[in-house]
Amino acid sequence: MSNNVVKGIGKHCLLQLRGKGSVVDLGMVPCAPLPPHSRFHHHFSKTRFHKTSKPSYTSSLSRSFFSHFSSSPSSGPKIGFVGWYLGKLESHPLVTKSITSSLIYAAADLTAQTIMLPSSASYDLIRTLRMASFALLILGPTQHLWFNFLSEVLPKRDLPTTLKKILMGQAIFGPCINSVFFSYNAGLQGESGHEIVARLKRDLLPTLINGVLYWPICDFVTFKFIPVHLQPLVNSSCAYIWTIYLTYMANLKKVIVD
Numbered sequence: 153m154s155n156n157v158v159k160g161i162g163k164h165c166l167l168q169l170r171g172k173g174s175v176v177d178l179g180m181v182p183c184a185p186l187p188p189h190s191r192f193h194h195h196f197s198k199t200r201f202h203k204t205s206k207p208s209y210t211s212s213l214s215r216s217f218f219s220h221f222s223s224s225p226s227s228g229p230k231i232g233f234v235g236w237y238l239g240k241l242e243s244h245p246l247v248t249k250s251i252t253s254s255l256i257y258a259a260a261d262l263t264a265q266t267i268m269l270p271s272s273a274s275y276d277l278i279r280t281l282r283m284a285s286f287a288l289l290i291l292g293p294t295q296h297l298w299f300n301f302l303s304e305v306l307p308k309r310d311l312p313t314t315l316k317k318i319l320m321g322q323a324i325f326g327p328c329i330n331s332v333f334f335s336y337n338a339g340l341q342g343e344s345g346h347e348i349v350a351r352l353k354r355d356l357l358p359t360l361i362n363g364v365l366y367w368p369i370c371d372f373v374t375f376k377f378i379p380v381h382l383q384p385l386v387n388s389s390c391a392y393i394w395t396i397y398l399t400y401m402a403n404l405k406k407v408i409v410d
Contacts, residue, residue: 249384250292257287260395295384303380350407
């Protein structure tokens with residue numbers, strides 16, 4: 153008797169599912185009513201049949217898939233030098249940016265000396281160390297703080313926001329960092345306070361004017377398309393060409409003060 157009841161239940165369920173043409177979902181099987189005299193009636197009458205959510209493994213796979221592509225590049229697998237460098241940017245951002253700026257400034261100064269010096273002259277490594285130490289101790293940390301500050305006060309990347317960042321760079325960051333650069337370099341060369349002021353009066357304004365012709369394009373690309381943790385790197389890379397000119401200006405003969 154019980155076997156016939158079970159077979160009847162199974163037959164009714166299969167017929168209904170076949171008629172609907174749907175995929176079986178164990179959480180919502182629409183079986184026919186059980187006969188009142190069945191010994192399974194009491195058990196199934198207390199069971200709630202309702203629409204269940206998607207299986208948990210599907211949700212976990214979806215979360216895993218989207219989290220993989222929405223995560224930052226630094227959270228992915230580290231491959232080669234680029235992966236190693238991105239890892240250092242994430243774990244030690246200030247030190248990594250400072251050392252990067254230092255290496256770029258040293259390379260730019262050596263390039264400038266290669267262009268400017270006669271073939272018989274030797275490289276001035278003390279001058280190169282001055283340039284590298286400025287980038288390591290002052291420029292790198294300042295860039296780190298400046299770009300983080302801009303990303304907080306102006307977080308968007310639309311055109312008006314990008315133009316505001318460029319304007320702030322030309323009006324605030326550029327004059328300040330160039331003044332410190334000329335003063336730092338002149339001071340390490342033994343120039344007095346009056347001589348440093350005279351150098352600033354002679355060299356700062358032409359440098360800022362030439363900077364207006366060069367930096368807005370670099371800043372537009374940096375602020376518009378580059379993530380904030382890579383902006384100092386891109387800025388320092390643009391500074392390679394600029395520093396060739398800047399080191400030339402910084403190492404002009406000092407101003408004779410009467």
